[in-house]
Amino acid sequence: MSASSDRRGRATIEDVAAAAAVSVATVSRSLRGLPNVAKSTRDRVTDAATSLNYRPHPSASRLASGQTRIIEIAVPVLNSWYFSEVLAGAEAVLSECGYSLSISAVASPEEREKFIRDAVAADGADGLIMVDLPLDELEASVLAESRMRVVTAGVESGRFESVVVDNVEIGRKAVRHLFERGHRRIGILSGQSDDPLHFTVPGDRVVGYAEQLTSFGIEVDPALSCVGNFSVDGGKESMLTLLRLEDRPTAVFAISDEMAFGAMAAVRENQLSVPHDVAIIGVDGHDLSEVMGLTTIDQHVEDHGVMAARRLVEILEGAAESPLHLEIETTLVVRSST
Amino acid sequence: MSASSDRRGRATIEDVAAAAAVSVATVSRSLRGLPNVAKSTRDRVTDAATSLNYRPHPSASRLASGQTRIIEIAVPVLNSWYFSEVLAGAEAVLSECGYSLSISAVASPEEREKFIRDAVAADGADGLIMVDLPLDELEASVLAESRMRVVTAGVESGRFESVVVDNVEIGRKAVRHLFERGHRRIGILSGQSDDPLHFTVPGDRVVGYAEQLTSFGIEVDPALSCVGNFSVDGGKESMLTLLRLEDRPTAVFAISDEMAFGAMAAVRENQLSVPHDVAIIGVDGHDLSEVMGLTTIDQHVEDHGVMAARRLVEILEGAAESPLHLEIETTLVVRSST
DNA sequence: CTACTTCATGTAAGCGCTTGCATATCCCGG
DNA sequence: CCGGGATATGCAAGCGCTTACATGAAGTAG
Incomplete structure (x- = not known):
């Protein structure tokens, strides 16, 4: 209505200052809750700001304050x-x-x-x-x-x-669980562990897996270790590889739930059953793990x-x-x- | 090294201007590819900017230009x-x-x-x-x-x-597919259709479902319609409800893949088989639909x-x-x- | 050689805020 | 009744850019 709304839509701090009959400094202080503003003034400013639907311009206040x-x-x-x-x-x-x-x-x-x-x-x-x-x-x-x-x-x-x-501990936990369930031949579906500067998670989980196996007196069999790429498909492919082994694992630790899902699909596709023929444990606590009946190590993502x-x-x-x-x-x- | 790097880390347009021995205006023009800058000048400016690792301060240029x-x-x-x-x-x-x-x-x-x-x-x-x-x-x-x-x-x-x-068409497509597969008693797992201003997708898919059934001369049975909440659990619950019916559906259209996953789980939990006892079709093209063997209407999300x-x-x-x-x-x- | 264009560059006024400092007001004790 | 310390407010200088406008340097035509 008044002359203030010249600049299409946006009210500026000056408009508020004018409406509240104070300086822009006072508006700034009032609105940001700084001390040394009279209650009555602050109320007047707040009202003016509200009725003008004023919001400080982000770029302006960022520039001035140095905080974004x-x-x-x-x-x-x-x-x-x-x-x-x-x-x-x-x-x-x-x-x-x-x-x-x-x-x-x-x-x-x-x-x-x-x-x-x-x-x-x-x-x-x-x-x-x-x-x-x-x-x-x-x-x-x-x-x-x-x-x-x-x-x-x-x-x-x-x-x-x-x-x-603690990704190492996750690896241990998984193996421990499978061991307690009676498994001794335990495979692992891991991620690409090549570049330590790319992604360290898979490596640590593999370490935990190996550590725990060793401490149970089980030798780590490289044939039981398959590298997927953290995807459902990767898990499936890797699992298919493991299933083709003469002496295939009775249990598999997939380092992510999505790989585990792929693995479960692979097992079923081979007319085998989970967990009867192959037990599977994942990591994540994926939304779908419950419905899929997947044992998992929930990391509360x-x-x-x-x-x-x-x-x-x-x-x-x-x-x-x-x-x-x-x-x-x-x-x-x-x-x-x- | 030189006096320019006073302001902890950041180089400003002035630093660049000084380094290239031009005005800030010229720096601005050069760096943003505006016309009317001599090639030689532009090169000099670009070099200076590069060596100072200069980037325009976002808030400043946003404030000045009005574009963010x-x-x-x-x-x-x-x-x-x-x-x-x-x-x-x-x-x-x-x-x-x-x-x-x-x-x-x-x-x-x-x-x-x-x-x-x-x-x-x-x-x-x-x-x-x-x-x-x-x-x-x-x-x-x-x-x-x-x-x-x-x-x-x-x-x-x-x-x-x-x-x-076209969500209506999705509904039709799903029913058409199930119909062609010989199904006549087709249920639907939809989302909450209450508030049209909250979310219109479920409603449209239901409409398509009903439309197509009708045009096939099949009466829409409200008992076969279950409202989930677009989640795996919702799908599972709804499916369980449908399975409890005397005259249960032979096929179910879940309006999202995640609901379909839940539904598949529910069917299996009842010792029934998909698709033999109940066929299921979803919507989305979810990553997991392939591995789950779920027929779906991929919407290329x-x-x-x-x-x-x-x-x-x-x-x-x-x-x-x-x-x-x-x-x-x-x-x-x-x-x-x- | 002059007048008029073009093109290249510089000058400076903002953009809408925040904030250090100056000023004004009020209250209190002496 | 006055000086001094709080407290409240205003003033104005930036923050680091963009951009309209002014200026200067060349080039071109008559």
Whole structure:
């Protein structure tokens, strides 16, 4: 109505100031809850802001304050059960705390390196959550020197806080469970363990598997170890390979539930039954594991996101930062597949 | 080293200008590829920028230019197969085109309304993709009056471009397929169809189901219709209900693959077999449908995200905007469940 | 050789906020 | 009745860019 709404739609802090008959400084202070504002003034400002449907312009306040209230989150891929759980957990706490979440898919180590350089140089976020993206020395120091606070999830980084699970223990747990069920010939479907800087999770689980077997006095048979690619298909292919063995395993540890699903399908396709002919245990606590009757080691994935986000917010709001590694407990959920 | 790197880490446009011995205006023009810059100058500037590892400060250039190169994407939930596929598709094209992706989970109509008001008032993005979030009249006009360009996915909005599938046709297709397989008593597992402003997809699929049955001269039996909640568990529960019927269906149309998975589990739990006792068809083209042997109507979900993002970018780069509804074809994939 | 174009570059005014500092007001004890 | 410390508010200088406009340097035609 009045002359204030000239600039198509958006009300600025000046409009509010005019409406409340105060200076823009007072509006800024009032709206952000800073001290030394008279109650009556603050009310007047709040009313004016409300009636104008005013929101501070994000870019302007970011530029002026140097804080963006944006959190970047980088994941290897988006369309995967695991990462969308993490994302969901992180989003819930971040939006609750008034942060925006900006996501990027960072598939390869090259992309990762570029992502980090760009992110740091552009300086567009207050914080960064790296999910299952191991950092090399250079990347870590580039990040450490930036204004951004960093929390990693899924992998430890040494220089930043992280939320992790004990993947070695997961491997042990799985073997222990199968051993208790009477299995002695235990196979494993793992992920690609080639590049330690690409993805360390599979390696650790394999280590735990081998460790526990050894401590049970069982020799680790390389023939029983198959490398899939963390996918349903990968699990299926690998399982088919194992089934073709003369002396095939009586139980199989799939290092992810999705691989386990593939494995179950492979077993059934061979007219064999789970768990009678082959017992299968997975890792994740995937939505579908219950309905599939899959025994799994639940790693409470959504909590990874929740914890990482929570910790990052704490750090940003001033909590002491210590390169501590928050460990999420895993729980064995026994179902009909073992 | 030199006096330029005073401001902890970040190089500003002034540093670049100084290094290249030109004005900041020239740096800006050079780096953004604007015309009227001598080749030699542009090279000098580019070199300086590279060696300083300079990136324009996002907030500053956003404030000055009025463009953010941020796209908001709102989905009902993040941890769902469907939405993470959409997200993955959108992210791929947006990052390719140099946009950042900011995500929000918007669960209820109330949150949706708040989300829209905030987004418009804050004016923090150039564009917005609303996935499976129907807009009421007021919301649509609030959005229409904003600076943001909007594309919807999953639902048509009338006022904005959208990418959709023909959900009625999906219902028909499913019934047609089951009919051709000889089934006459066909049940349906649908989602909650109560609130048309909450989610319209289930309703349309039910309509197609009913339509096709009718046109085959089969009366629609309300007893064969069960409302789940788009989840595996929902599908399982609903299926159990149907199985308890005296005259149970010989085939069931689950309006999502995840519900179909639940249904398959329910059937097996009753010592019955799929497809012998009950045939099941789903919708989605879920990653696991192949391994589960589920017949499904693939709706190429990732493409929804790709198309929505692509169209939004086109609009932002100046393409004519027409409230057209880009329709993604669906394809029946027959497997062992029918 | 001059007048008029073009093209290249610089100048400076914002963009809408935040925030350090200055100013004004009020209340209290002496 | 006055000085001084709180408390409340305003002033104005940025934050790091973009961009309209002014200026300068060449080139071109008459």
